[in-house]
Amino acid sequence: MVNIEAANNFIQDIIKEDIAAGKNDGRVHTRFPPEPNGWLHIGHAFAVNLNYRLAMSHGGKFNLRFDDTNPLKEEQEYVDSIMADVKWLGADWEDRLFFASDYFEQKYRLAVYLIEQGLAYVDDLSADEMRAYRGTLTEPGKESPYRTRSVGENLDLFARMRRGEFPDGSRTLRAKIDMHSPNLNMRDPALYRIRHAHHHRTGNAWCIYPMYDYSHPIGDYLENITHSLCSLEYADHRPLYDWVVEHMSRAFPAGGRPQQTEFGRVSLSYTVMSKRKLRRLVEEGHVAGWDDPRLPTIAGLRRRGYTPSALRTFSALCGVARKNVTMELAVLEHCIREELNATAPRVMAVLRPLKLVLENYPAGQVEWLEVENNPEDQQSGMRLVPFSREIYIEQEDFMEVPVKKFHRLTVGGEVRLKGAYIIRCERVVKDPDTREITELRCTYDPESKSGGPQSGRKIKGTSHWVSLPHAAEAEVRLYDTLFSKAEPEDAAEGGDFMAHLNPDSLVVLTGCKVEASLTRALPGSRYQFLRQGYFYADPQSQANGRTVFNRIVGLKDTWAR
């Protein structure tokens, strides 16, 4: 088992040093700051879990704060889905749910302060002009002609910007920092832009909206955040973050002293993570929606059957680094297998049924056999499973012409039926037209009953089965990776990641034969289908008597198929 608490990383080190130095009075307070403009994926789950774990392991607090400073892109729908995802992951923000828009007024007041201090000015440059003035990566920028406006004029113009006197894009408020800085983010960054747009929370109260670099540190400051974690690409923005915090603390003392620390994003092999690519998959209909179980979205993983604890374990296994990493899918799968191996009840389900008749078993007789619910969990007890003359076994558990090292049923061969008897296959019945095998005629060894005195006879193979008259029907959805390539984005020249879509990422099996007890499977419950894998009773499809299982992950299989 992974010891999540003990997981060591460079951010833990920073926090320990900060506590030892008495910084922020030893408090630890983190936050997760999503923009409500899309769905969360497993990379976000890593960030959520990291922030939450860091806070909890130091007796600290964790906030959820929506970064909603761009009314053109953000919607309530995403707020709802993100809240549901974060809650499901187990990160508890208690009563600290915030929005960047909660602080629009304070942000405005700091802007006024900056203008008064000669640290910000209203610029009339167009977007194109501003771009031209900014310079390039290798050449310094040049100062805007509006940079030297008087404080009075700036104050007046900024107030009129707020009042809505100017059209979109006509002016911005800019910080007066250094147009010659080698760091482009410090070349008089825009603080406010004009957007006459409806905001999902503030409605039409504002027509100027703060930029991320200006807004974010203020939110951290006001919420007393101590450790503001973000992804690597913001490292260049840190001087600006510090600049804003510095002036905020001068204008409005008594806030916290947040410190930004960057860490690498986590991606997964055999899938894509970018918002744009996920959107394409959904919009072009390659998946059924944002919660399609093949997607790496939190909603998709939840629908697939993954558990919050498995995602927490995965997050801890990722480690924390100053570089972006791509985790192997196998690690994620390991996390859910490890958990479900210990907790999931075992059950017999025949996915591709083959009828088998025991010729020497009395017709009409039924035996209720005791089968263990989970050999890994002695507390789980036994259940009774009906056995009769006619049963189903898995088609692939019989080979008329066995390949080498095949351990299961062949003509004249024997196999153990799990929890029942050893049987021998006498002959095969085929469809006279298609030559397909329709039925196996077998005999059983009455002395070999499981748990009985003669049951010790060694048989190399064991098959799972379901009694034909007692079987229930179910639909089973076998999910596989959405892409057949470990790095689908690593498309060869000219290639597109869509070229690597796996045509077999979803195989729907109907007419599967399962233990009758499964018709009462609670939606949302998880089972191990013996020898098949771990399955999830899909809550969204379980309605009106239908029984639908999603394959979360297969069992490891060292038998090369």
Add this chain to the structure above:
RNA sequence: GGGGGAUUGGUCUAACGGUAGGACGACUGACUCUGGAUCAGUUUGUGGAGGUUCAAAUCCUUCAUCCCCUGCCA
């Protein structure tokens, strides 16, 4: 001839000048009424070149490679 970050086996990660370790994967074997699980074992690594030092993944120099930055996005 811009700035920032990074480089440890297939993947992820630890080692903070002192035995390169762990996880996942892969491969063997044992065991098994799940070809699962479990157990035992094997395999593969400090990007290159110099230097400092008794001792370098770690410090210095240099080269190489990769990622990010020229939104009124976040």
